[in-house]
Amino acid sequence: MLAGLPGTVPTMQNRKKRRFRRKSFERVAALDLGDGSPSTKCEVLDISEGGARLRPLMGSPKMLPEKFILLLSTCGKVRRNCRVIWRSAAELGVQFPQL
Helix, strand or coil: CCCCCCCCCCCHHHHHCCCCCCEEEEEEEEEECCCCCCCEEEEEEEECCCEEEEEECCCCHHHCCCEEEEECCCCCCCEEEEEEEEECCCCEEEECCCC
16 A cells, blocks of 8 residues: 555655644544534544544544544634545544645
8 A cells, every 4th residue: 555545554754754743732632523423532642734643532543434523622613624644443644624
């Protein structure tokens, strides 16, 4: 598999090529899947202006849709549209698309 394609985990060399510097974040957030179901919790492991690395707290990353909303505040006011870039057994990487 090639790094950068959906379903693949980026290599260390590809991580160095990122446009935005990632910051360790380690905060619990919620995922709004956009299907009317209750939001599901995830851990935000690191974050940048362009994306984040997430670990769902319930279920597998493979069960999440390609696009969803990351709710970074408990009231839901701080949110980011997400597009999945890669997935592993426990984590996924998302990009924050430009509007």
